[in-house]
Amino acid sequence: MSDVLHWDELHLGHTLIPASHVAHGEFVRLVMNYPCQYAFMQHMFSPCDESCADNWKMWLQTDSGLQMSGSREFSMSVGSMIRHRGLIANLSLRENLLLPFLYHENHTRLEQAADELVDVANLIGLTAALDEKAGERTTFTHALISLGRCLLIKPAIIVAQEVHIGMPPEHLEQFKDISMSALQRLGSGLLYLTASPEEGSGLDYARTLTVKAEHKDIQSRKGE
Amino acid sequence: MESQRNMMMQLHKRADRVGTISLHMFSELRRIFQMTLSILVVGLRMSWLSKPAVTNVAFRQIYFTGVQGLPWVILVALGVGVLAVYNIVDFAKSIQDMSLIGRLISNLLVQEVAPLIVTILLLSRSGVAVVTELGTMHVRGEDLALRSMGISVQEYLLWPRLMAFTLCGLILTFVFVFVSIWLGGLLVSLSYEINFIDFLIEVRKGTSFNELLILIFKGSLYPMLSAIMLLNRGCHVGREPNLIPVHATQGVLGALMLILMSDAFIAIIQALA
Numbered sequence: 001m002s003d004v005l006h007w008d009e010l011h012l013g014h015t016l017i018p019a020s021h022v023a024h025g026e027f028v029r030l031v032m033n034y035p036c037q038y039a040f041m042q043h044m045f046s047p048c049d050e051s052c053a054d055n056w057k058m059w060l061q062t063d064s065g066l067q068m069s070g071s072r073e074f075s076m077s078v079g080s081m082i083r084h085r086g087l088i089a090n091l092s093l094r095e096n097l098l099l100p101f102l103y104h105e106n107h108t109r110l111e112q113a114a115d116e117l118v119d120v121a122n123l124i125g126l127t128a129a130l131d132e133k134a135g136e137r138t139t140f141t142h143a144l145i146s147l148g149r150c151l152l153i154k155p156a157i158i159v160a161q162e163v164h165i166g167m168p169p170e171h172l173e174q175f176k177d178i179s180m181s182a183l184q185r186l187g188s189g190l191l192y193l194t195a196s197p198e199e200g201s202g203l204d205y206a207r208t209l210t211v212k213a214e215h216k217d218i219q220s221r222k223g224e
Numbered sequence: 225m226e227s228q229r230n231m232m233m234q235l236h237k238r239a240d241r242v243g244t245i246s247l248h249m250f251s252e253l254r255r256i257f258q259m260t261l262s263i264l265v266v267g268l269r270m271s272w273l274s275k276p277a278v279t280n281v282a283f284r285q286i287y288f289t290g291v292q293g294l295p296w297v298i299l300v301a302l303g304v305g306v307l308a309v310y311n312i313v314d315f316a317k318s319i320q321d322m323s324l325i326g327r328l329i330s331n332l333l334v335q336e337v338a339p340l341i342v343t344i345l346l347l348s349r350s351g352v353a354v355v356t357e358l359g360t361m362h363v364r365g366e367d368l369a370l371r372s373m374g375i376s377v378q379e380y381l382l383w384p385r386l387m388a389f390t391l392c393g394l395i396l397t398f399v400f401v402f403v404s405i406w407l408g409g410l411l412v413s414l415s416y417e418i419n420f421i422d423f424l425i426e427v428r429k430g431t432s433f434n435e436l437l438i439l440i441f442k443g444s445l446y447p448m449l450s451a452i453m454l455l456n457r458g459c460h461v462g463r464e465p466n467l468i469p470v471h472a473t474q475g476v477l478g479a480l481m482l483i484l485m486s487d488a489f490i491a492i493i494q495a496l497a
Contacts, residue, residue: 038368045371075374085369089360095280100373102277103380110276149373159372 003156005078005191007058012039017211022157022189027203029192032211037161037193041082044069044159060156072104079146079155079188083162086142086149087134094130097121097148113152120151124178139163140171147182157189164200176202256456259382263455266376267383277375282384289350290392294399296345301400304341305408308333313418325423326430334401335435336487339442342397343450343483346389347476351454354385355475358458359468382459386451393447397439442490449486450479 003024010017015036022028032040044058047070058069060077067074087096095102097117101110121127124144134145143163150158163179164172180202183190192201197208272278309329316324358381361367367377405427413420457475461467 041368041372045368045374047371047376070374072374075372080369080372082365082369082372085365085372088366088369089364090357099277100375102280103275103373103375105271105274 002061002063003077003189004061005058005157005159005189006061007044010040010043010057012036012043015211018209020207020209022191024156024189025187026207027190027192027205029194029197029199029203029205029208030211031194031197031208033195036211037195040193041080041159041161044078045075045080046070062156076100076104076106076109076153077156079150079153079158081143081146081150081158081160081163083165084139084142085161086144086146087137089134089136092131092133093126093145096134096145097130097152100149100153116152120148123151123182124148125174138171139166140168140175143167143175144178147179150188151182151186154186155188157191158183158186159191159193160201161193162195162199165194172200256452259378259456259459260452263378263382263386266379267387272379272383275379278380278384281380282387285384285388286392288353289346289388290395293346293349293392293396296349297342297396297400298403300341300345301403302407302411304337304400305333305404305406306411307408308337308404309408309412309423313412313423317418322422322426323429325426326428328430329405329427330431330435333404334431335438335442338397338400338404338439339446340483340487342393342400342443343446344480346393346396346447347450347454347479350389351450351476351479352472354389354451354454355458355461355472356468358385358455359461359471360465362459362461363463363465363468365463382455385455386448389451389454390444390448393450394440394444397443401439442487445486446483449482453479453482 005022007017007019007021009019013035015032017030017032017036017040020028020030030037030040056068060067060069060074062077067077069078087093088099091099094117097120098110098113101113117130118127121130124147126141126144126148146163164175167175183203190203192199192203192205197210266272272282312325312328312332316322316328361381367381370377370380409423409427410420412418413423454475457471457478461471
């Protein structure tokens with residue numbers, strides 16, 4: 001697989017985010033403040049139709065062509081793990097895991113995901129709670145459901161936003177173990193959006209990009 | 225000279241205020257129009273019918289708005305029907321013109337009261353729930369979660385609510401009319417000097433196809449306008465949970481004002497036509 005997530009230079013208010021990319025299997029960390037993270041994700045996940053093709057700033061380069069951000073293909077190839085934004089409260093955990101498949105009209109993938117659901121739920125430790133209504137849950141459960149959804153979608157790239165922040169230590173250790181084994185199993189690339197380089201994920205990043213708000217000062221360094 | 229300058233300053237301030245309010249209203253109307261258009265575009269494309277996630281939400285909304293609201297509509301229709309039929313029959317008998325029964329029932333109960341009362345019932349029962357649910361979803365950031373899965377907020381969240389409100393509003397208006405005329409007439413005929421069959425014949429005589437069309441028009445327009453107002457408020461709660469009740473109140477009151485203004489507008493158009 002040679003899928004690469006690209007984004008062009010982005011001006012978010014006074015902040016400039018440099019053009020960069022994340023390749024399949026590569027872990028990249030993008031350090032910037034929360035408003036910039038949020039704006040970056042809004043840009044990535046906003047629906048985009050043919051009429052705004054000239055303004056496309058993010059895309060996934062695949063063997064079969066380009067998938068523009070906001071398109072159906074893009075959302076099924078780029079997984080997301082957003083801090084405390086993994087659940088829809090009035091759905092059950094099962095429905096939450098299967099939601100993208102229940103929405104996008106692809107019966108083959110829906111059946112495949114339904115078959116794999118038990119295995120995934122077992123891996124993330126939520127088998128017994130699958131039919132419970134989501135309601136209010138901890139950051140840990142939000143993160144687990146996001147991870148479970150990624151395991152079902154099998155994305156080329158995962159965009160994670162501070163999923164490790166705000167978990168109690170025992171949950172953090174447990175989540176680190178589960179996410180490590182999930183990432184190994186998937187082999188996907190990872191773009192980790194965080195406000196601090198000490199985000200506690202314990203992942204081995206190939207690159208870290210640091211964006212400083214309002215100063216247009218961008219540092220880039222290799223490795224950890 | 226000084227007083228003239230002060231007067232000019234005051235005039236400028238007032239003009240400024242009027243201008244700001246007008247611009248605000250214009251941008252709000254434009255936003256509502258764009259939102260409605262985007263919801264209708266995704267809804268009327270009908271592709272949602274093949275998406276289990278959306279049909280599931282649509283069924284839930286229809287159940288909550290229509291099925292659970294049915295007993296309340298029947299109860300209110302019974303009370304309003306008995307009162308309206310009793311007073312209309314009494315009035316018609318007092319001036320010895322029984323042909324008035326059909327016309328009054330058609331003009332008052334069918335054309336005016338039924339669509340208004342059903343919409344007010346829907347607003348009081350489901351209106352607050354719609355704004356609160358959407359507002360809470362925004363506060364929780366569920367809109368971003370949905371978009372990150374490639375799910376259209378218009379198709380998944382807004383269209384099922386708009387569709388359920390409009391469809392259930394129309395059906396409940398017909399239920400209201402049916403219950404208020406039949407059960408109201410039946411109860412009044414038990415205790416009053418009018419035969420139920422004669423009453424129904426008078427109602428039939430006083431009702432034309434045009435009135436039925438107006439009932440369909442108002443019965444779907446009022447709930448739809450209410451839903452648009454509620455969805456607009458629900459989508460603008462932002463990230464502040466303490467603003468949810470404020471927006472819920474604004475949504476329900478705004479919808480109420482909107483349907484009353486629409487009713488007055490339709491009445492003027494009918495009078496001019």
